[in-house]
Amino acid sequence: MKKKMIILFKQGAPAELEEFSVSHEINQLKEDIQVKDTLKINDHEYKITGVGNAVNKNLDSLGHITLKFDGSQEPELPGTLYLEDVKVPEIHQGDIVEIIR
Incomplete structure (x- = not known):
């Protein structure tokens, strides 16, 4: 069974996690992420349903x-970071991932 997840790494993922990972360059957390915020990947929006207690610190x-x-x-x-139960989106180089309130 395929996991419904994406792992974000600022500087690159370990080899064993590359299949599930997205490497990113810019990391600007202006406010703590909260339930009911929205994760946006380009023009697609996903409701945040749960936030682990280390998400904001780790990000x-x-x-x-x-x-x-x-x-x-x-x-x-x-x-x-838990999101609505949908098909895992594909993220490509150059895509913009952001959290909006």
Whole structure:
């Protein structure tokens, strides 16, 4: 069964996680991410349903979190951002990923 997740790394993922990972360059967390905020990938929006207790710290300091598209409202893992239960979107080089309130 394929996991419904994407792992974000600021400087590149370990080889064993490359299939699920997206490397990014810019990391600007202006406010803490909250439930009901929206993750936007280009023109597509995904409702945030749960925020692990380490998401904001990890994203701000390391640029590393997991995006899980399963609709969970009770975060199981501290570094995971939970989103509505939809097909995992593809992210390509040059795409813009942002959180909006």
